[in-house]
Amino acid sequence: MKELLQAAATRAGRYLETLADRSVTPSAEAIEHLSQLDEPLPEKPTKPEQVLALLDEIGSPAAVASAGGRYFGFVTGGSLPAALAANWLAGAWDQNSALSVMSPIAAKLEEVALKWLLEVLGLPLEAGAGFVTGATMANFTALAAARHALLERQGWDVEAQGLFAAPPLTVVVGDEVHVSLLKALSLLGLGRERVSRVPVDGQGRMRADALPPLSPATIVCIQAGNVNTGAFDPAAEICAATHEAGGWVHVDGAFGLWAAAAPHRAHLAAGLGQADSWATDAHKWLNVPYDSGVAFCRQPEHLRAAMSATAAYLAQSDQREPMHYTPEMSRRARGVEIWAALSSLGRSGLADLIERNCRYAARFAEGLRAAGYHVLNEVELNQVLVSFGDAETTRRVITGVQADGTCWCGGTVWQGQTAMRISVSSWATTEADVEQSLAAILRIAGKHR
Ligand SMILES: Cc1ncc(COP(=O)(O)O)c(C=O)c1O
Structure with a gap:
């Protein structure tokens, strides 16, 4: 049991380490490989180590990197180290x-x-x-x-x-x-x-x-x-x-x-x-x-x-x-x-987590506005709504951002206007993640001007 759990910890640690450099969206190939799981129920037992290996080899590449710092879809928090442990x-x-x-x-x-x-x-x-x-x-x-x-x-x-x-x-x-x-x-x-x-x-x-x-x-x-x-x-x-x-x-x-x-x-x-x-x-x-x-x-x-x-x-x-x-x-x-x-953050750590996410949302809004795009909401919290022009253009930018994989943002319709929605909700997001993501969004939006 102990060795199995250590193997799980090693695999999980490796997965988390890869998040900084991998595409936030799983690759088409990784998603295709999921079909390898379409097997009949095994007649006989499989060793737990093998079950874990299959899960990691097929599952980890196909996971959405929402535990990393550049996932801004829906309203999605990561897992704090103490909470995960x-x-x-x-x-x-x-x-x-x-x-x-x-x-x-x-x-x-x-x-x-x-x-x-x-x-x-x-x-x-x-x-x-x-x-x-x-x-x-x-x-x-x-x-x-x-x-x-x-x-x-x-x-x-x-x-x-x-x-x-x-x-x-x-x-x-x-x-x-x-x-x-x-x-x-x-x-x-x-x-x-x-x-x-x-x-x-x-x-x-x-x-x-x-x-x-x-x-x-x-x-x-x-x-x-x-x-x-x-x-x-x-x-x-x-x-x-x-x-x-x-x-x-x-x-x-x-x-x-x-x-x-x-x-x-x-x-x-x-x-x-x-x-x-x-x-x-x-x-x-x-x-x-x-x-x-x-x-x-x-x-x-x-x-x-x-x-x-x-x-x-x-x-x-x-x-x-x-x-x-x-x-x-x-x-x-x-x-x-x-x-x-709460134990690991303390009152000040929690305040800092919320505050930092809100500051990063404001930075996204500022960078998008500076590039001439229309931010639709008053960015007081962690949510940013941005339009890149007409509905079709905005949808193309959202698709482009998701395919690019530097970061992930979803789409929405806000009071009749199609928009991309950025939600900054994770402890793992750093200033560098925000700048890297903003640069990717502006690069992709620039292609659709
Ligand atoms: C305002 C609001 N209420 C409720 C929910 C539903 O939360 P859950 O998916 O955790 O059930 C959400 C999810 O985004 C939300 O933003």
Whole structure:
């Protein structure tokens, strides 16, 4: 076992070392070689060393180099060294984090990680949380708590009775709501189309002056960090109006919530702490390995009521039992990497990670503007939207950048305009990576002028 794990570490180390010099996109040849995996299920056992060798030889060249410093697609964090190493150790532990009796260490690390997260994200220290797979499930989990609380206040037990004869709830979202939040609403029986949409400004921020009538049966879903522009909804104003009406505010802060951890960006997150629930990703800006998200709820009892499962064989205790805060029962110990990342960065390291990524985004915007291209968003966070001319030209540049392989950026359509989207979200990105990538983008765009 020990030799096998050492071999895995050697192969993984070699893979990571190659990232600086290889194409971010896997080569066509590497992708073609994946067909070698199309084999029938082996009749007999294969030696673990051989399994590992096959995985590395076929798999590593075909992996997208998102763990490196020049991947700017979607909103993708890398894996901090401490988080990756902790993930390996925790893999060896193979703990089931459902109950504290099943894994005292997993339960303890979740508790500590939760306390630290509340501090760095500027959330109420009494809040509770569930450690889930990502922001989609965090939105789902937190909104289940909202659904529970608002219906309970009307005398309806939604967990027991379901939604069929329940008093109606109204859900309010901004016009630039993330698709994952709508998916969460659909899973909760609240309906992805049964929402009231609020107009937004040119950055995608919900207009607080355009909110519909609010009531104690309203859940208002705001955004901290629009996936295209990085913009924040006006949290303080919306929280005040919603709370005055007796409603609930939920924040989709998949990556934007982390702005609170960086002193020079914290003003963007102002007012978010006044909400009732929050969703965020740790696999984005905290840079832990996939998959990892957190659903927070100001009053832990609402989350617990929405997520609890009880049965005689599931020992009850006075401790925080992880499975009462998540949709899953058995699951891996996600608190381990969150704890390791925060432990290794400390408050200042986390602030520096966020700040550095935002500075690099501003450098991209400055370099693109200086070359005469149109940056479509106010670059206050880590997202940059750039147009290289008409839609067709922009699409050609995006295809060219992806094929070139120096870096990887995706495409989007922002309020009717086709754009390339650059998201700087990795600890591994250096100033040299940014300059190298910017030079490649400008070289390729120059060919299409
Ligand atoms: C604002 C926002 N919400 C939710 C999500 C979904 O996150 P995940 O893919 O981790 O479920 C994203 C992903 O980019 C996002 O940007």
